[in-house]
Amino acid sequence: MDIEGETAFITGGASGIGLALARRCAALGATVLLADIEEAALDRAAADLRRAGATVKTYRLDVSDRKNYEDVATRVLDAFGPPHLLFNNAGVAWKGPASQALPDDWEWIVKVNVLGLGYGVALFVPKMIQAGRGGYVVNTGSITGLITAVGAAAVYGMTKHAVVAISEALAHELRPHGLHVAVVCPGQVATNIGNADRNLISGVSREGLSSALPGEREFTNQSIAQGLSPDDVAARVFEALEQKRTYVVTHPEYKDEVILRHRQIENAITGRPETDVQLLAMAKAMFALSPLT
Ligand SMILES: NC(=O)c1ccc[n+]([C@@H]2O[C@H](COP(=O)([O-])OP(=O)(O)OC[C@H]3O[C@@H](n4cnc5c(N)ncnc54)[C@H](O)[C@@H]3O)[C@@H](O)[C@H]2O)c1
Structure with a gap:
């Protein structure tokens, strides 16, 4: 894939999957624009990438903060123009059944994982279309976006x-503009997501989040x-x-x-009996073993 000399904007780029995507982009000769809420991790990540020969610029960004994102997008667009690759990757997770999630759980997870991605699309994609050079929009989803995370990770x-x-809709909308959209749906990946509450957003407090059961964080x-x-x-992406x-x-x-x-949805359409109990049992068994992904 020829992306030499192109720019890649990556949210949540200071750790885990985002940082691996950055390494990959850098290895292919792209300039990496690394955005993350965690400043110290961002500096460490940039230093590592530079040591390996990459051209990197960092942005302290809380994707859920619209004003902050607008400022960062303006700085990126002024300095580099629209990115050729946009990775909407930043995401957080907090374990717990939907019926027990507290208002702060909902606010934090929805603002970062959904609204943060929406701001990225709104601020960059029209400019990418306008530039008329094609490119890529890569959204980090999860296997829990393709199945039902009963019990452990419902929100x-x-x-x-x-x-x-939204990735499916964008894939359809952006194809005529030469922009390819992909959605990454992994199961467990060895990252820092189990400690996502190290980076809370404004308005959300640790006390406001539902507390993990004893031993749950270690297990996760x-x-x-x-x-x-x-x-x-990143290689699969x-x-x-x-x-x-x-x-x-990937899993x-x-x-x-x-x-x-x-099949369950098909059964509802065709009037065949549902196998609800079986479905739930399978999902539960799976999420007892993989609580967060
Ligand atoms: N690790 C897994 O098992 C797994 C599985 C499926 C999907 N995912 C998804 O992968 C993506 C990356 O997570 P990861 O597993 O690499 O975890 P990670 O915690 O290692 O990396 C996530 C990065 O996002 C940053 N971040 C958190 N809140 C932010 C905010 N408000 N604004 C900007 N940056 C913020 C963090 O500082 C961190 O650098 C997430 O969208 C996550 O939901 C992870």
């Missing part, structure tokens, strides 16, 4: 369904640590971009759950 899963839905972090490496995910694929599904082991969910 998070809701936001990832939103990411998948252990399970995440055994996940795919972020660099493997670039393969998909080369092949102009929309869905990047084939969730195939049955995806099929079951679709």
